[in-house]
Amino acid sequence: MHFIPSTSPHPHPFLATSRLLLMGLLLLFIAGCATNSANTRPPEPDLSELAHKAAQQMVAGNPDITRYNPMIAATFVNIDNLTQSSTFGRISSEIMASALAQQGMQVREVKMRHSMFIEEKVGELILSREVQSLSSQYNARSILMGTYAQGQDYLYVSTRVVRSSDAMVLGSADFQVKLDNNMRSLLEGQGGW
Template sequence: MRAGLYALALLLLAGCAHYQSGAKNPLIKASYDAADQLAALSQPVVAKDAPLIVATFVNIDRLTESSTLGRVLAEQVAARFTQQGYPLVELKLRGSIFVREGKGELLLSREVKDISLAHNVQAVVVGTYAVTPDKIFLNLKIVRPTDNRVLSAHNIALDLDETTQALLLSEPT
């Protein structure tokens, strides 16, 4: 009986061997840290009683283009804001924003005010990234849509490794 329980425990542990907590994954940790910094540095403070929108992060040289990396980073930042207790409006459920197949939620400036008014959104999290041979530079801002005032900004540099390279080059299916 004891040997059976021991074997079961080993099987369960082996099944968990490939799981990695978000806090331990370097890409997720960087996204979470960036969201934490954006919230902490915001002036005025971004309140938790009105919703935010997180738009897909875009290529700084082609603002109408993103990548799997830009979409994943935006999703991770959105997840962190949700974990911190901020209400978020999920853009993928709206039909009237600029969504291009495989590109994500790319907000056009003329639409931001309309969407924010319709959902009483206090701020929009936007981001751009630039790629160099060994780094990805991510620039994030919290912007108040009523007057385009930047409430907070934070920059991070990610290593261009196998994971980030694959996310940059992946094509939607």
């Protein structure tokens, strides 16, 4: 006598429910992982990272830029009003000067009561008398300048190093910074000098 095991097409109800429950949990876990990884973006680069990349770009674009040492840095100004800056404009200039110094530029420290700026009436690349006077006083062969504009989601920054003798652009770079609450607070100090 041979015993033939039962091959019933219907497994025990408890096993079927357990399998369905296990498969459902597995599918939920996989879906959760997929959603999590889709929503996880790398963080936006901060102002310091962007300035250092911009400095590298400037020097890579014109390796001779470092021959125009020493350099002084002007405060970055609001593109809509070249006589206006903010905490953002001042710190951007400082960070960019630091980044260029790490790329080989000799930066002369110039702290003064009134920051340097571009004279609006004679155009963006013509240096004001004050800047020309300072570059002569500090024997600066180049000047770091920059402008910024506030958009809805980003701040757009354009920066360049110009030769002090004739305002020729030696190097330039542009970047954008995510306009978050931190950046907004740096812009709140907008106003005259």
